[in-house]
Amino acid sequence: MRVKIMNVLCRSRKLVSSVFRSNILVDQTQVFGSWLSKARCSSLCQNLPQHFTANLASCQHRHHAASFRSHFHTRRCFSDRNEGRNSTSTGVFEEKSHEIDDNSFLSQSPLETFNLDVLVSLLRQENAVDLCVIKIPEHIKYTEYFIVVSGVSPRHLRAMALYAIKVYKYLKKDGDPNVKIEGKDAEDWLCIDFGNMVVHFMMPEIREVYELEKLWTLRGFDEQLRSMPDETLPEDFMFDVETTK
Amino acid sequence: MALPRLSRSFTGLLVETSYLIHQRTFSVSPVAAAIQKLTRVRVVDNSSLGNTPYHRSPRVIHVYTKNGVGKVGDKVLLAIKGQKKKALIVGHKMPGECMTPRFDSNNVVLIEDNGNPTGTRIKVPIPAQLRKMEGDYSKVLAIASSFV
Numbered sequence: 001m002r003v004k005i006m007n008v009l010c011r012s013r014k015l016v017s018s019v020f021r022s023n024i025l026v027d028q029t030q031v032f033g034s035w036l037s038k039a040r041c042s043s044l045c046q047n048l049p050q051h052f053t054a055n056l057a058s059c060q061h062r063h064h065a066a067s068f069r070s071h072f073h074t075r076r077c078f079s080d081r082n083e084g085r086n087s088t089s090t091g092v093f094e095e096k097s098h099e100i101d102d103n104s105f106l107s108q109s110p111l112e113t114f115n116l117d118v119l120v121s122l123l124r125q126e127n128a129v130d131l132c133v134i135k136i137p138e139h140i141k142y143t144e145y146f147i148v149v150s151g152v153s154p155r156h157l158r159a160m161a162l163y164a165i166k167v168y169k170y171l172k173k174d175g176d177p178n179v180k181i182e183g184k185d186a187e188d189w190l191c192i193d194f195g196n197m198v199v200h201f202m203m204p205e206i207r208e209v210y211e212l213e214k215l216w217t218l219r220g221f222d223e224q225l226r227s228m229p230d231e232t233l234p235e236d237f238m239f240d241v242e243t244t245k
Numbered sequence: 246m247a248l249p250r251l252s253r254s255f256t257g258l259l260v261e262t263s264y265l266i267h268q269r270t271f272s273v274s275p276v277a278a279a280i281q282k283l284t285r286v287r288v289v290d291n292s293s294l295g296n297t298p299y300h301r302s303p304r305v306i307h308v309y310t311k312n313g314v315g316k317v318g319d320k321v322l323l324a325i326k327g328q329k330k331k332a333l334i335v336g337h338k339m340p341g342e343c344m345t346p347r348f349d350s351n352n353v354v355l356i357e358d359n360g361n362p363t364g365t366r367i368k369v370p371i372p373a374q375l376r377k378m379e380g381d382y383s384k385v386l387a388i389a390s391s392f393v
Contacts, residue, residue, distance in 0.1 A: 140392070141373065141392065142373070142376070142386065142392060146387075182360075182381040182382075182383050182384065183359075183360055183361070183381055183383075183384060185358075185359040185360050186357075186359035186360050186361050187359070188361075189361055189384065191383045191384060191387070192383075193376070193383050198383060198387070200383075200387060206361075209365060210365050210387075210388060211365070212387055212388070215366065215387075215388065215390065216387075219390070220390065222366070222390070224291065224365055224366045225366050225368060225390055228291045228366060228368055229296075231368065231369075236285070236302065
């Protein structure tokens with residue numbers, strides 16, 4: 001079977017995979033390690049309306065009856081919790097590979113923005129370990145989604161981060177600000193702040209040390225916060241004006 | 246601290262027995278400059294280096310800016326417990342721009358050389374303007390528990 005090497009832009013352009021649902025079983029097929037894998041697809045997906053057929057029309061697939069999945073945005077069944085929602089997948093990811101002709105690019109459909117689905121699917125595709133997405137409630141005015149991922153090695157983290165930036169740059173419109181990778185000096189913790197989402201790429205060891213998921217789901221009731229002793233003013237703290245002179 | 250003022254008001258009470266004692270209805274704060282060399286700072290994360298007592302409080306020995314003045318978001322070099330440590334300023338006593346918080350103490354978060362915070366949690370409120378500033382602040386914002 002002919003295996004077509006998909007060029008990078010092509011793959012970033014056609015990120016079609018569905019987001020993992022906690023209550024749906026996903027077939028785990030062959031490990032999607034490199035880009036030169038055979039075209040396979042698992043059968044479970046959610047077919048979507050309009051842009052699905054548009055994608056189908058544009059792409060050719062040769063030897064397999066590949067089922068395409070495209071981005072979907074709003075409908076998602078997550079188990080809601082009070083503080084946030086957690087979807088952890090360790091090693092379960094969907095296939096998205098298919099053979100695409102180089103000259104069959106579509107113009108960007110209006111629904112392809114860099115949103116959470118795109119990010120999660122690309123992280124899964126990159127074999128991210130322990131992906132954790134937390135929805136931040138509205139009253140914490142930091143961001144909407146807080147994502148923590150682990151990787152196999154520092155190089156893996158860096159590759160994931162760079163790929164995320166690449167996809168973001170491809171999908172962004174003119175008004176969106178540029179996004180930079182923070183923590184390039186550190187080899188074990190990188191992070192990227194896309195306005196409504198923040199992604200942290202950490203190694204498993206440092207993830208255990210900081211326990212960001214606990215902090216952002218438990219907020220005030222986090223164990224480490226509770227074990228911190230209460231703040232007392234230092235002895236040389238002077239509040240009164242007259243004694244300072 | 247407030248004893249001189251108290252004693253003055255007490256003498257006023259005893260002698261005059263009138264409530265025309267001069268009492269301020271507003272708070273007064275001293276002149277405050279931003280953070281520069283040799284300012285004493287308060288470490289606000291839960292690192293052991295910042296929280297173990299020492300006979301000298303942590304002081305700034307170098308400010309990594311063009312002028313030697315440090316505002317929120319600037320890196321400084323501290324002398325803590327006889328060792329040098331980098332830190333990030335997260336609040337100072339000097340009033341800043343309009344609609345930015347002003348703190349009652351010069352707060353600082355310890356940072357390693359590679360930018361990772363030394364502590365794992367910050368209880369003190371962190372200014373939200375750090376997010377918009379240029380620099381690597383997402384890690385400090387990720388371990389903060391409250392924002393101002």
